[in-house]
Amino acid sequence: MMQETRKQGLLSANARAQVGASGLALAGSPTEVLTTNAGQAALDIQAIQYGSQLRRNNMRDQAAISRFSGRQAKIAGYIDGASALTSGMSKMYDPSRTEYDPSRAVIFGLSPFA
Structure with missing residues (x-):
């Protein structure tokens, strides 16, 4: 932005110098050309x-979309984890077995090597 402003200022100064070097007065057509150039520079x-x-x-919109996608992925990860846990726990339960079988029992808090 600053480079463009500087560039336009240098071009304007160069045009004024050329008009002055040509011996023309800064009235009429040269002035109109310089004014038009300055207006065009401002538009640029x-x-x-x-x-x-x-x-x-x-960029801001893309960042917001990325943040939203990240939050959605995090939530999906929690749901997948809970689903796997629930599925695994349901597989441990077998309603057809009524007698107690110690080899199939799940005991929490004890070491399997004890």
């Missing part, structure tokens, strides 16, 4: 600013 700078704002807004 505004176009650059607008493009920068669009890029900035797009």
Whole structure:
């Protein structure tokens, strides 16, 4: 942005120097050309600013989408984990077996090597 402003200032100064070197007075056509050039330079700078704002807004939107996707993935991970836990626990229960079989019993808190 600053580079474009500096570039336009240098171009404007160069145009004024050329008009002065040619011996023409700064009235009439030379003045109109310089004014038109200055107006066009201002429009160019505004176009650059607008493009920068669009890029900035797009980046912010992409960041928001990425954050949302991350939160959704985190929640999906919790749900998958809970589903696996529930599934595993339900497989441990066998309603067809009524007698106690110590080899199939699940005992929490004891070492299997004891």
